Amino acid sequence: MPTPDRATLMLAMLLSTPAMAGLPVHTLDNGSVRAAVTEAIGGRLLSFALAGRPNFLRVDEAAGDPAAPVDARTGNVAYYGHEVWAGPQQQWWVHQDVNPARKADKAVWPPDPYLSLARYTLDQAGRDAVAVTSPASPVSGLQLVKRYALVPGKPHSLRLDAGAINRRASEVAWDLWFNTRVPGDTQVYVPVAGAAEVRTEAADDLAPPHPLVADGVLALEIPAAGQAARRGKLFAQPAAGWMAAFRGGQAFIVQFALQPRAAIHPDQGQVELYQDVDPAHPATGLLEMEVHAPWRRLAPGQRMDAHETWTLLPYAGPATRAAHLAFLRAQARTLGLEAL
Numbered sequence: 001m002p003t004p005d006r007a008t009l010m011l012a013m014l015l016s017t018p019a020m021a022g023l024p025v026h027t028l029d030n031g032s033v034r035a036a037v038t039e040a041i042g043g044r045l046l047s048f049a050l051a052g053r054p055n056f057l058r059v060d061e062a063a064g065d066p067a068a069p070v071d072a073r074t075g076n077v078a079y080y081g082h083e084v085w086a087g088p089q090q091q092w093w094v095h096q097d098v099n100p101a102r103k104a105d106k107a108v109w110p111p112d113p114y115l116s117l118a119r120y121t122l123d124q125a126g127r128d129a130v131a132v133t134s135p136a137s138p139v140s141g142l143q144l145v146k147r148y149a150l151v152p153g154k155p156h157s158l159r160l161d162a163g164a165i166n167r168r169a170s171e172v173a174w175d176l177w178f179n180t181r182v183p184g185d186t187q188v189y190v191p192v193a194g195a196a197e198v199r200t201e202a203a204d205d206l207a208p209p210h211p212l213v214a215d216g217v218l219a220l221e222i223p224a225a226g227q228a229a230r231r232g233k234l235f236a237q238p239a240a241g242w243m244a245a246f247r248g249g250q251a252f253i254v255q256f257a258l259q260p261r262a263a264i265h266p267d268q269g270q271v272e273l274y275q276d277v278d279p280a281h282p283a284t285g286l287l288e289m290e291v292h293a294p295w296r297r298l299a300p301g302q303r304m305d306a307h308e309t310w311t312l313l314p315y316a317g318p319a320t321r322a323a324h325l326a327f328l329r330a331q332a333r334t335l336g337l338e339a340l
Contacts, residue, residue, distance in 0.1 A: 023066055026125045028148065032155035033312050035148060040066045043120035043132035043146050045082035048158060049250070050312050056245075056252050057081050058181045058286060070118040072098035072139055076110035077117055080181035080286070084162045085111045086140045086174040087292055088267040095172065098138045112139045120146070141168035156311050163305045166298035175265055176293040176306040180254065184277035184285015186247040189324065190218040191239040191339035199269070201233045208232035209275040212321075216339060219321060220273055220287070229278035235269030237261050240339035243271055243289060246324050251315040253328075253335060256291045256308050263294035311335060 025046065028035040036047040041064075047055040057080070064077035086092075092111060093102035110116075114137035124131035129149035136143040142164045151157040166172045192198060195213040202208035207228045210221040216239060223230055241258035244251065264270045274288035293306035313331065317323040325340070332340045 022061065024122075026122075026130045028128060028130065028150050028158070030128070030150050030155055033150070033158065035150075035158050037130040037132075037148050038066075039120045039122040039132045041077070041079050042083050042116040042118065043134060043144070044079060045148060045160070047081070048252075048310060048312060050156075050314060053250055054248060056182060056247065056250055056312065058183045070113050072096070072102075072113070074110070074113035074117060076113075082160070082178070082180045083116055084144060084146065085177040085179055086115065086142055086164065087177040088175070088265040088295070090267050091174075093139070095141070096139045112137050112142075114139055115142065115144055120144075136167035140174060141166055141172045142174060143167045151309065154311070156313055158310045159307060160310065161305065161307045163303050164298070165303045166300055169300050171297055171299055173295065173297045175268070175295040176304065177268075178256075178291045178293075178306070178308055180289045182245060182252070182287050182289065183247065184275065184287050185222060185282060186245045186252075186287050187222065187319065187321075187324065188220050188243060188245045188273060188287060188289060189321075189328070190236050190243040190271050190273070191216055192218045192236055193239045197237040197239070199235045201235065203231040203233070203276075206231040209234055209273065215325075217325060220275060223277060223279050225279045227279050229280070231276045233275070234273045236271045236273070237264075237269060238271045240337065242335075242337050243291075244324075244328055244337075245287075245289065246315055246319065249315055251313045251324075251327060251331075253311040253313070253331075253337070254289060254291065254308055255311070255335070255337075257293075257306070259292075259294055264292050265295035268292045268295075 023038045023040050026037050049055050059081045063079045089108050093107040118135050120132035120134050131147040134144040145163040147161040149159050162176050198211050200208050207230045209232050212219045242255045244253045272290040277285040296304050329340050
């Protein structure tokens, strides 16, 4: 077998993202895009990138111990990447008896640890698809089933399917909540009918996010060096079932089924953007690109499903709103992007 040269070794190190250290990892690779999934730490998607490019997601593999036991007392561990929660957040700990203190406090943090941190069962692992199943959670009553698959005929796309089954003997009511983390310097765009379709919620005593709405597109301002840190969330009713983000020569498009406002729990928005950035510490910045499916009541044994389709494309243009939107308009027919 030939000895690999230094360039080959360096490329292999780049593609083997640090987030994979110490975790069982399954790679989906079609030569155009590459994704990595683990059945540990909540059946999480660890990376998604164009071939030979850095991970578009933000991941912190050193945040905790993947082998640590998980129970109803477990706190959040910020591994980031992509995971699926149940919504609404205000009810996370209300409908359970395994942690009475969190129930009494009506705690809104952490998310259900059985869904976000427990080890899932590996149901399928191939070069084109990975499927995993969570334990049944005594917190939410749900069992999640996830499948990540490359899309035939669409070499730059990945489909993310999530199902939730009510494993209780009584009715539950939840939604499926897709949460994708990217670095804080990522520029994001969401189609909206106008500024009235966006509301802002501050966090702590920091300045809230600053939404920029023009020509039917919402963007999130990234504070420049010397400006104050920002932390908080935007809740948006999108005008079409997609959002897009740009960073590092890659354009990331997330597509989902557009829902009427009445289908989404009133505490949430179908699209939510959580921003936590400090220009003094740019490497720690975080942007969460979140999508809620309809809020539904599930009888015992009943299941609900939702999915996203992700696409990554190379982008060589300037890092400006005008150039980004021109790129998306050029891709609109091929990808099926409406409201552009």
